[in-house]
Amino acid sequence: MQGRSPSVPATNTATSSEKCPTCGAAARSRDENKTFPFCSPKCKLADLERWLNGAYRVAGEPVTPPEDPT
Numbered sequence: 001m002q003g004r005s006p007s008v009p010a011t012n013t014a015t016s017s018e019k020c021p022t023c024g025a026a027a028r029s030r031d032e033n034k035t036f037p038f039c040s041p042k043c044k045l046a047d048l049e050r051w052l053n054g055a056y057r058v059a060g061e062p063v064t065p066p067e068d069p070t
């Protein structure tokens with residue numbers, strides 16, 4: 001029988017695999033990924049925008065005035 005390849009375990013490169021908070025994809029380690037823990041600058045930006053939108057929304061949310069018992 002030929003082509004009997006030894007069972008090579010899948011290279012476990014992702015030792016410290018983090019999941020991108022935005023899209024859930026595996027993000028590279030901090031060493032080779034400037035946008036850690038995001039998988040890409042795009043996702044980092046998306047998360048930032050979402051955060052900013054939330055902050056703005058909270059800041060700009062009209063406060064419900066208490067009922068005036070007049």
Ligand SMILES: [Zn+2]
Nearest residue numbers: 020023039043
């Ligand atoms: Zn992502």
